[in-house]
Amino acid sequence: MSWNTSPRFVLFPAICFLALAGAARVAAAATPDAGAPPAADDGVSPNKACVQSLRERGVDFAEVPTKGVRTPIRLAGANLGSLRLVLLDRKAAGVMPVMDCELGRALLDAAAVFTNAGIRDLFFSGIYEYRPRRRSKKLSEHAHGLAIDVHQFGTADGRIFDVQRDFEQGVGEWPARDPVACVGSPERPEGRVLRELACTLLVSSAFREIITGDDNSDHDNHFHIESFPDPLSRAKAILSHREPTNDD
Numbered sequence: 001m002s003w004n005t006s007p008r009f010v011l012f013p014a015i016c017f018l019a020l021a022g023a024a025r026v027a028a029a030a031t032p033d034a035g036a037p038p039a040a041d042d043g044v045s046p047n048k049a050c051v052q053s054l055r056e057r058g059v060d061f062a063e064v065p066t067k068g069v070r071t072p073i074r075l076a077g078a079n080l081g082s083l084r085l086v087l088l089d090r091k092a093a094g095v096m097p098v099m100d101c102e103l104g105r106a107l108l109d110a111a112a113v114f115t116n117a118g119i120r121d122l123f124f125s126g127i128y129e130y131r132p133r134r135r136s137k138k139l140s141e142h143a144h145g146l147a148i149d150v151h152q153f154g155t156a157d158g159r160i161f162d163v164q165r166d167f168e169q170g171v172g173e174w175p176a177r178d179p180v181a182c183v184g185s186p187e188r189p190e191g192r193v194l195r196e197l198a199c200t201l202l203v204s205s206a207f208r209e210i211i212t213g214d215d216n217s218d219h220d221n222h223f224h225i226e227s228f229p230d231p232l233s234r235a236k237a238i239l240s241h242r243e244p245t246n247d248d
């Protein structure tokens with residue numbers, strides 16, 4: 001059997017689709033959501049399902065419309081599930097930067113990866129920053145609030161793993177999906193903790209990109225940890241291989 005491409009069979013479904021789309025627009029216009037924040041300026045409306053998910057998981061945050069960020073939120077404090085996000089900027093006076101809800105959700109989803117490595121605290125320099133990538137005109141994922149630059153990882157009893165000091169570059173394969181090859185042969189236990197963490201985050205379905213000093217010298221002192229922009233792109237990536245973005 002072959003597809004019937006007679007104009008009648010093409011036109012009728014197209015008319016039905018347009019009629020339904022028009023009705024949906026009228027219905028949407030008639031029921032404005034007074035409580036919702038204005039949509040981001042990219043024309044994509046905020047992801048309410050993500051906001052709802054964070055609320056159900058007990059995260060304390062506010063929605064704060066922000067240029068370039070689809071679903072901008074600001075944590076009320078350092079707590080994000082079992083993790084603590086600690087900003088390495090005293091001038092910020094404890095005010096958390098904006099992030100896209102999807103980054104918060106990804107960190108929550110990956111909380112067990114950090115916990116299994118003994119990590120509770122993520123000391124970071126930045127999340128949202130409206131800027132292009134280095135040596136590029138393309139916007140960084142930081143401009144969309146989807147990436148966090150973590151410089152140190154801390155345990156609940158105050159031990160610090162510092163990326164610049166402790167991450168041992170080039171001692172394993174990177175990027176590699178095989179955990180043994182990826183971790184390789186670090187000389188020090190601190191180096192092993194950070195390589196095991198990076199390698200586990202790399203294969204976690206929560207994140208789109210993990211960039212370390214093994215990628216380039218811009219990352220000698222931090223891990224760039226980046227979430228997917230939405231659940232659909234995350235699902236697609238799980239079903240295919242991931243393309244590196246070379247962000248910073």
Ligand SMILES: [Zn+2]
Pocket residue numbers: 142147148149223224225247248
């Ligand atoms: Zn970064």
